[in-house]
Amino acid sequence: MSPRRVTLADVAKAAGVSRPTASLVLSGRGRELRISQDVEQRVLQAAEELQYRPNIVSVGLRTGTSRTIGFISDTVATSRLAGDMIKGALEAARERGFMLFIGETEGDAELERLLLQAMHDRQVDGLILASMFTRTIKVPKTITAAPAVLLNALSKQPTPLPAVLPDEVEAGRSAARVLLEAGHRDGIYLIGVGPGLRNVPSESLAAVERLVGIREALSEAGVKVAGARTCPDWLPEYGLAATRDLLRTVQPRALICFNDRIAMGAYQALDDFGLKVPADVSVVSFDDHPIASWVRPKLTTVALPHYELGRKAVDVLFTEIERDGADGGQAGRVYRVPMPVRDRESVALSPAAEFLD
Amino acid sequence: MSPRRVTLADVAKAAGVSRPTASLVLSGRGRELRISQDVEQRVLQAAEELQYRPNIVSVGLRTGTSRTIGFISDTVATSRLAGDMIKGALEAARERGFMLFIGETEGDAELERLLLQAMHDRQVDGLILASMFTRTIKVPKTITAAPAVLLNALSKQPTPLPAVLPDEVEAGRSAARVLLEAGHRDGIYLIGVGPGLRNVPSESLAAVERLVGIREALSEAGVKVAGARTCPDWLPEYGLAATRDLLRTVQPRALICFNDRIAMGAYQALDDFGLKVPADVSVVSFDDHPIASWVRPKLTTVALPHYELGRKAVDVLFTEIERDGADGGQAGRVYRVPMPVRDRESVALSPAAEFLD
DNA sequence: TTCCGTTGCTAAATCGTGTTAGCGCCCGAT
DNA sequence: ATCGGGCGCTAACACGATTTAGCAACGGAA
Numbered sequence: 146m147s148p149r150r151v152t153l154a155d156v157a158k159a160a161g162v163s164r165p166t167a168s169l170v171l172s173g174r175g176r177e178l179r180i181s182q183d184v185e186q187r188v189l190q191a192a193e194e195l196q197y198r199p200n201i202v203s204v205g206l207r208t209g210t211s212r213t214i215g216f217i218s219d220t221v222a223t224s225r226l227a228g229d230m231i232k233g234a235l236e237a238a239r240e241r242g243f244m245l246f247i248g249e250t251e252g253d254a255e256l257e258r259l260l261l262q263a264m265h266d267r268q269v270d271g272l273i274l275a276s277m278f279t280r281t282i283k284v285p286k287t288i289t290a291a292p293a294v295l296l297n298a299l300s301k302q303p304t305p306l307p308a309v310l311p312d313e314v315e316a317g318r319s320a321a322r323v324l325l326e327a328g329h330r331d332g333i334y335l336i337g338v339g340p341g342l343r344n345v346p347s348e349s350l351a352a353v354e355r356l357v358g359i360r361e362a363l364s365e366a367g368v369k370v371a372g373a374r375t376c377p378d379w380l381p382e383y384g385l386a387a388t389r390d391l392l393r394t395v396q397p398r399a400l401i402c403f404n405d406r407i408a409m410g411a412y413q414a415l416d417d418f419g420l421k422v423p424a425d426v427s428v429v430s431f432d433d434h435p436i437a438s439w440v441r442p443k444l445t446t447v448a449l450p451h452y453e454l455g456r457k458a459v460d461v462l463f464t465e466i467e468r469d470g471a472d473g474g475q476a477g478r479v480y481r482v483p484m485p486v487r488d489r490e491s492v493a494l495s496p497a498a499e500f501l502d
Numbered sequence: 503m504s505p506r507r508v509t510l511a512d513v514a515k516a517a518g519v520s521r522p523t524a525s526l527v528l529s530g531r532g533r534e535l536r537i538s539q540d541v542e543q544r545v546l547q548a549a550e551e552l553q554y555r556p557n558i559v560s561v562g563l564r565t566g567t568s569r570t571i572g573f574i575s576d577t578v579a580t581s582r583l584a585g586d587m588i589k590g591a592l593e594a595a596r597e598r599g600f601m602l603f604i605g606e607t608e609g610d611a612e613l614e615r616l617l618l619q620a621m622h623d624r625q626v627d628g629l630i631l632a633s634m635f636t637r638t639i640k641v642p643k644t645i646t647a648a649p650a651v652l653l654n655a656l657s658k659q660p661t662p663l664p665a666v667l668p669d670e671v672e673a674g675r676s677a678a679r680v681l682l683e684a685g686h687r688d689g690i691y692l693i694g695v696g697p698g699l700r701n702v703p704s705e706s707l708a709a710v711e712r713l714v715g716i717r718e719a720l721s722e723a724g725v726k727v728a729g730a731r732t733c734p735d736w737l738p739e740y741g742l743a744a745t746r747d748l749l750r751t752v753q754p755r756a757l758i759c760f761n762d763r764i765a766m767g768a769y770q771a772l773d774d775f776g777l778k779v780p781a782d783v784s785v786v787s788f789d790d791h792p793i794a795s796w797v798r799p800k801l802t803t804v805a806l807p808h809y810e811l812g813r814k815a816v817d818v819l820f821t822e823i824e825r826d827g828a829d830g831g832q833a834g835r836v837y838r839v840p841m842p843v844r845d846r847e848s849v850a851l852s853p854a855a856e857f858l859d
Numbered sequence: 860t861t862c863c864g865t866t867g868c869t870a871a872a873t874c875g876t877g878t879t880a881g882c883g884c885c886c887g888a889t
Numbered sequence: 890a891t892c893g894g895g896c897g898c899t900a901a902c903a904c905g906a907t908t909t910a911g912c913a914a915c916g917g918a919a
Contacts, residue, residue: 150875152874152875152876153875153876154875154876164875164876165876165877165878168876168877168878169877169878172877174878199875199876200874200875200876202874202875202876203874203875203876203877204875204876204877205876206874206875206876207875207876207877207878208876208877
């Protein structure tokens, strides 16, 4: 089909040297092994003229590497937001000359096993195990055949694998700070979980951590949560129901919704009660779902940094690959990626804020 | 790190035969080369016991294959809908024991060149060149180094590459049929392009083909398009403006919107004019964007079959790989994937339909 | 006995590269 | 003249598989 690839042997012949010599020059070890300037130049020029590119498969066979990493997820590639994780990983990998294998398990353990096998058969240099939603997962033990990193997930069992996660606690603090800085001190209600840590589904990392951050930031400012309503699932309809229920008894000044979809429901409930966002009630939320910038007024929310999470996972994976077996005491370390605040239109100054300087 | 992989040599030793013998048995060529039953059994058993798996990198070096295909797109992985194309491709590939490399070019030709290079360096067995939106693309010439298929795209230059595309003409017919079957014969307006083929941006494949299909199906039924409004871009705001403009002069019985986002705008315009969907005006559209099942009433639309497109691309690619150089006269063939109708709530029987049997 | 054919396996080459050990040469010192 | 030692390169093996060619043993026929 195509003209045969240029091999190292072709370059060596063109330069009038042996194959190993060409190899040494091209791998940069020429200097250290005292290859003459003359030979070095001839080899480099021949490689350039012939447009030589090393066959990675061959290098892989010899060195056991493949300049490839595997990205295994439950169902990330398909979801718009989490797809950004792949994009971040993709670009970070490409910058290092690495390619990405992707695979989706759909939560099927057998499929996961097969995928891991297929990737190991191809000698991947490292693996990223990603989850669409932040959660704990069961890490298959065959994973140890290569360096690996958990992305948006923590291991159920104790494991030496590092993990990359959004900094949800700090996100909670950020959300609270947005309200505090707008002068809100009273009438702050939570929609989704709370008000106390007892009212949180403990398997939801995000719920627990966001709540912790919110309470920390508020209490540091001497502010108390006025109340809360839980949602059995973080969907618009439950946000609607929870907020309606709240509005029947009190009039809040600000809502912290635990994600954007809940906030959608809250918007609708507020509208039903004739309350304006943000004039009557400020709303702040989490995730930065695309919907957050579609709704009117646009929703102020603390964003899940999917793209950055993907990049970070690759960064961490490379430090793992580089130190390989050399345990540096970093085992099981958890890396947190900041969640930036998207300041939009759903938060207004509290009337009380007029008294601030 | 991990215990060394089991190699063919290990299996051979365990079975008490030479490496080539083991290879022959495991590749299924044992019979044809008259390996004895006894030896065959020993090899198979040893392989089983040792859990032998061939090293694909090594096989790749020897045979020039990699059981891997490359999926290069402008920015598919990131978009929710088009991400389903990857999913389809992923599953179809996995069923054949193939993995997928993915890469995104962001429309950058240099990046595309580098990606192609990186994939060829890894000896991919085939390539899929995908586009997020159906359009014509410039096919890089280095692509010929491996079998390739265009997905959701046509080549600008003449090319022997096969292409996989949604069947937009038939989709246009389907949309028209939905209305015809509901008894609509009058007051059918188009929003987006039309009414004639002169009023279409010719670079938009989907626009041209959908219109052709619509006009074919209608004229076969002896029905004429009552009128149309074009949109400079297929976005909600233009759909809103175009529909408003239309409603100022006429009262339509049915709208065919050229995509779901236009339909969003149309919904709003109809609402502004106090018209109910579907009681007063039926609406049918294209794409099956997630938004189509969120709006009330849910939108009847002809779906882009992203998942199936991905699968089909892999299917076609494998026929290309199998026949390889053996030109079977299929060069440049275009495969069309059906676009299914999602029957929902935005189309009602026409008053005239009461007179049908 | 010799020759040939068949049977059942293995030796050896191959894919493209990386790496270690070592060879030949020249120079200077003894 | 001999030896030692640096210099600059190459021979040879390795990675893990596939594939071609051919060897040894045996049986039957001439």
